[in-house]
């Protein structure tokens with residue numbers, strides 16, 4: 632497997648024989664499925680890759696609260712409002728576990744958050760699309776959390792211990808999110824008016840392709856995959872996970888009685904997989920570069936949240952210092 636990756640990676644990866652003793656020991660530990668822990672030796676590039684991925688993941692959880700937060704005041708019933716509020720709070724929790732996992736690598740949380748705010752750090756492309764109707768709350772839960780689960784279940788076995796352990800709880804919570812989203816859509820489709828059913832289809836039409844893009848560029852255009860797979864940070868390629876998501880999602884789409892905005896979507900009896908049309912990668916790269924429909928609005932909302940919360944943080948620090956003085 633490792634040798635295979637050496638050949639298929641975009642950059643040639645080192646073989647065990649080409650590594651120094653520390654790096655070789657590190658790679659052998661990974662090959663033997665032993666977790667890397669914060670105090671273990673690790674190559675700088677492994678540390679940097681993890682800080683990049685975990686911080687981007689944390690930023691995605693935090694920015695990802697915004698599209699759903701938009702509908703809290705307009706949830707159709709008290710029960711739906713409570714469910715949505717609980718889900719959004721879970722996402723905040725995921726962000727916090729992930730920032731903590733990232734700190735175990737020596738990264739500074741404030742610095743990484745600054746990178747988000749000045750455009751140096753990425754977050755998931757999906758959260759740059761607007762949520763325009765109540766059905767979007769169903770679609771975000773079903774498709775966005777659904778895609779997140781497919782990507783994150785293998786991360787429970789990622790090679791870095793703190794990240795893998797954080798993912799266990801995150802995945803459990805994402806499963807509830809996916810179900811609550813799907814249940815919103817089922818209710819609208821089974822008990823709703825024609826207008827409500829049309830809202831569901833409209834929402835699926837808007838989120839279908841962006842959800843498929845969440846898995847990242849196709850394998851031949853994914854610069855980080857080969858090395859991240861050799862390090863077992865990633866356990867499957869972007870395209871493999873995208874296919875897995877599609878195969879599990881199309882039957883759910885059919886059960887809803889809806890369609891995908893993809894005329895080329897069809898089941899291949901021979902392979903046992905669904906085939907899909909061409910992804911608009913230009914759109915993906917535009918959104919990642921900061922030119923999606925809501926990029927500016929999202930970052931502005933995060934910046935002002937930090938500014939508006941400054942007095943709370945200052946008060947908390949002052950209070951903690953006072954307690955420490957009293958205790959001394």
Ligand code: FAQ
Pocket residue numbers: 683684687688689691692695696722753754755756757771775776779782844845846847848852853854855856859865869919
């Ligand atoms: N959006 O070489 P690769 C959620 C970037 S959490 C933006 O393939 P890699 C929960 C990538 O960072 C969703 N940028 O990169 C929720 C890299 O940038 P670089 C987030 C993207 O890292 C639900 C460049 O393109 N989940 O949804 C995207 O090996 C509902 C080249 O790509 C995670 O972060 C994208 N979609 O693979 C919350 C999971 N895709 O090198 C609220 C952990 C790629 O310039 C509501 N992350 N890029 O910095 C991963 O598994 C990986 O980082 C991938 C990308 C698979 C996302």
